[in-house]
Amino acid sequence: MDRPPRPQRRFAYLGPRGTFTERALRSLPEAEGARLTPAATASQALALVLRADADAAMLPVHNTVAGMVPDTLRALAESPAPSVLREVVLGIEFALLVRPGTPLARIRTVSGHPHALRQVGGWLSGRVPRARRLSAASNAEAARLVREGECDAAVAGEFTAAPYGLRVAASGIQDTAGATTRFLLCARSGGRGLPALAPADRTSMIGRLDGRPQDVDGLLADLRRHPFLRAVSLYAVRDGGRGSLLFADCPGRPDEPPSARAVGLLRLRVPGLRSLGSYTAAQDPSRPHDPSHPNDLCHGHDSYEGSRTMPTEAADVTTTGAPRPAQPTPEDIAQLREQIDDLDRFLIGTLKERLRTSREIQRLRTGRGGTHLDAGREHAIRGRYAEELGEGGAGLAEALLQLCRGRSAR
Template sequence: MRTPTPDTRTRPAPGRLPYPEWRFAYLGPEGTFTELALRSLPEATGARLSPAATATEALTLVCRGAADAAMLPVHNTVAGVVADTVRALAESPALTVLREVVLPVEFALLVRPGTRRARIRTVSGHPHAGAQVGGWLDSRAPQARWTPAPSNAEAARRVRDRECDAAVAGEFTAAHYGLQVLDAGIQDTAGAVTRFLLCARPGRWSGPRPAADRTSLVGRLAARPEEAGGLLDGLRSHPFLRSVSLRTVSDGRSGSVLFADCPGGAGQAATARAVGLLRLRLPGLRVLGPYPSATHVPSYERSETMHTETAAEAGLSAETGSRDIARLRDRIDSLDHLLIGTLRERLEASREIQRIRTRSGGSQVDPGREAAVRGRYAEELGEGGTGVAEALLDMCRGRSPR
């Protein structure tokens, strides 16, 4: 398995932003995917890069003037929103996003040289990494206990210092900490990507910036994530917001934090309407600023107002198009095969839960849990996600979806 490297096709709009002798912070320590994302930018060449232990610490360095910008992970296509980053953005004073980077992520199991898998008792990594390798660990190292870490590189540091037995991180992280790659490519889902944001204080840059085609907002909600489903469903159904992505995470107390993505920049009427409506309905939301999105936008985030097609792509020959369609249909067939297998596993797990609940005198159905499932599918898949979740829940209850 090759070591993950920045995909040049996923870089933001070309052109170096005017950052003379800038200082960058990033979620560290050294050897994180976030550092890899930062180093993929031409602005990072020759700049001073400072690792931070947490997202909050990285943004604090920016707010205090000790760093000019901070690179942080915000979303993964498998594990979802990075809660620590979203909470840190909501808690920080006014910030703006300068640009984003999207990187493919692949994981490896790192150990001290000579460690055998059977001797591993503790495995550490970022919670998002844990969500992406849980199936592999359950089948290959069932005796190991998972210990979350602020970052995958911090988990590697713990292994080096004998605080745990193994770490989940990128293969490239091993060299930073004198570790060995015991197993590579351990992620449960191939093709996952993580999105990173470069954040700074407003007004820090000078001169022209690349064209903006994404606008993000963040803010607190009084309701917990599981209680905010009705509010978010109402927002998603509004004609102005159907192409807007709305995601919530717990704020660590009694409420939640909303992170919203709108396709388009401030100069586009549809984006201005969406941002205005969101701030009217949710006055606590703060605009993180329009900024250039990565050239490659994952398909789950595409909308009619967020095209990246080039003139050259539009002029593809019919023959090339037919080959591409055949290749993509083969890929869809493979994905369908994986989905069916996963659905069967989910169905069995759900029915086992129902058997346990009914044996103990409880109800077969948990309405609160079902509402959370609907909310999660709606967040990740848009307005069609609720229908997918309902069909899935009907099947798990033993009823065929209509």
């Protein structure tokens, strides 16, 4: 009996046609024969997924020279429950595209995505110093502007020239050799997408912070110093208003103890931080894969801080597939106790901050004629602790509530 044909896969990507994002999508075997739909913005690409008009969307998230892509982070933060399925890392080389017959001396305007313009700024200043730089939604959109005569030149990949009838005036114009861009294939949680690759070795999270990136530097520096977060990569970008978006990459899956501790701590410090899912990290094309490297999931593209692995509290805690460590030495135990002392200092400081905040809420409630306590709120707190920490969580919550009902910390 013949099986019914499998439905055609449908993918969206940051377009129009001819972007590096399209190239990243086409690098996936599953994209062959699929219906590929370009979107003008990252938000529009995710909207196609949410409306079930696409199974998944490919979006650029980070470049090793220009940093995070704010538009993508804003789209991920605003979209309800997107889930990352795959990651692709591409080497990036730029070319200057012009209409046939246009010499460099006649170029007065150059367009490209802001990330692209940032990566070729030195070359442009040296070769076309009088050209005004115009931002475009994508490099392919910049190529369209050149084709339509609205701009003299575009910064894009060489492969973008042919679809738009343009000529490559110069190639390899990037200021930094070996740059790579990281792309994420995102689906709707629970929707039809691609089968997951195993094993997943990265978990990404996103959330909002009060204050602009320069205003939250202290918080980020404090988080990066924490023993549980030494292998976590943290990025902050403007959210388009007065706040910031925090993007975090944690090695491993949330069900692995080191990752679970990192995720739990981040959620404690950044309320509302949510997971974008766990997936397999891609290999950086600029260097060969080294399976013997203790943290090779970094793949060299600036995703994690160095090659340090996440600390554990017990010597027999391992990640999937890793060999069991040797018996602990007194030095190992002393080092772990130092980490416990660091954590205790962090927890005590956090409890003092919570206590002060709780007392301020009580002052405001009673000042307006309200009651000293909110029974419904306390019940919800007990339930939250019990859900996250098990049977002992409710008891811990009760002790915390009792502390906050009494005297504030000095």
